Amino acid sequence: MDMPMPQQTAHDYSLDLLEGGALPLSRYAGQPVLLVNTASKCGFTPQYEELQAVWSHYRGRGLVVIGTPCNDFGRQEPGSAEEIQAFCARNYGVSFPMAAKLHVSGPEAHPLYRWLAQQGGVLSKPRWNFYKYLIGRDGRLQTWFTSVTKPMNHRVRTAIDRAILSE
Numbered sequence: 778m779d780m781p782m783p784q785q786t787a788h789d790y791s792l793d794l795l796e797g798g799a800l801p802l803s804r805y806a807g808q809p810v811l812l813v814n815t816a817s818k819c820g821f822t823p824q825y826e827e828l829q830a831v832w833s834h835y836r837g838r839g840l841v842v843i844g845t846p847c848n849d850f851g852r853q854e855p856g857s858a859e860e861i862q863a864f865c866a867r868n869y870g871v872s873f874p875m876a877a878k879l880h881v882s883g884p885e886a887h888p889l890y891r892w893l894a895q896q897g898g899v900l901s902k903p904r905w906n907f908y909k910y911l912i913g914r915d916g917r918l919q920t921w922f923t924s925v926t927k928p929m930n931h932r933v934r935t936a937i938d939r940a941i942l943s944e
Contacts, residue, residue: 786916787812790889792845793877795858800843800874802889807914808839809940811928814881814890815844816853816906817864824907825869827928831937832873838941839914842873845890847881850905854878881908897921909933913940 787810791801802810813828825844832842846861848854856864858877865871881890881903893910894902896918901910909922911933920936927933 785892787889787892787912787918788916790887790892792843792879792887792889795846795862795875795877797858800876802912802916805841806916808841809914809919809937810841810843810912811933811937812843812845812889812893812910812912813928814847814849814903814906814908815875816846816848816850817856817861819851819853819906821905821907821924822853824928825865825871828873829869829871831928831933835937835941840937840941843876844871844873845876845881845887846878847903847906848878849880849882849903853906893918893921911936911940914943 788803788806791799794800811831816822828842828844846854854861861878862875865875879887881887901921905924907924909926909928911919913919919940922933
């Protein structure tokens, strides 16, 4: 008889970093994480500025912001790793961790994004760039927000505050 597998958490996944190397999410066990699929040529691209503000404001309280560039929607992230990194630094002063470009939807979706969609339900699957996923200290999905909800929105900040205060 097969033993049931323990439920996975975000800490079971790893991303490749934009500048090379691996970013195991287990590194952030005990810290809340705001994960965002990003793109450089999107109407929502100015949200990078607010993501950087969220990172700057909450970093000292333990929050980690991670950008995951993807080219899945409207081919709005066509650049190389170097181009993406330069764009983010030059235009928005991005200093939070950025993953290497990956897929967030469809059959090639990164396993982390497949897990997020499973945890959040069918509506949580990214349908465009700048979907935001708040992962709690325990590695479980706390909540998610669509592209139209800006990172400094009251609902996002309230959820982050709750995730930071939870033990």
